[in-house]
Amino acid sequence: GQNIDQPTEMTATEGAIVQINCTYQTSGFNGLFWYQQHAGEAPTFLSYNVLDGLEEKGRFSSFLSRSKGYSYLLLKELQMKDSASYLCAVGDSNYQLIWGAGTKLIIKP
């Protein structure tokens, strides 16, 4: 079967760094996406990895290891506005996105 696992909830402090992990087992692999979703809003695109390694974009970085079926999203210099759910999604062999349930990130002052 196809499966994507992420922690349900994480808490971090404003100004700190947090790493959100995602492990996956899918039929085929056509890239891994991270999306951000604020409560009551639509998901918005954060990052895309198709090759192993780290992709950096401002305060956010995303890492992929295809051999381990593993990715993480790293958020630096946390701000209160980063309080949101972070969704991991993998493109499968049919180019459909398989979505994790999301990690709710709570930022405390």
Added chain:
Amino acid sequence: NAGVTQTPKFRVLKTGQSMTLLCAQDMNHEYMYWYRQDPGMGLRLIHYSVGEGTTAKGEVPDGYNVSRLKKQNFLLGLESAAPSQTSVYFCASSRSGEVYNEQFFGPGTRLTVL
């Protein structure tokens, strides 16, 4: 550009009633998708379309029908609503379905079936 829009934003139905959710995009995208999002679960694909006049089933198509008569619009129909269809429905679009198919989402429709 408005991006992806959805109507209505909220709706309450009684069991057995029917309704249509409308999705529109102004980005000239080929692919469009309908998802549902339930607490504790990932987004689940209901139906999708790879172009005008085409539709295909996703992971959870039962109880839903779709149509894509115009490239910019994708309609989701519930013929006889059931309480199990209470959910948040998101429409999304992408340039294509292949590599790096970043999907752009609408604001969602919150549907309650009593």
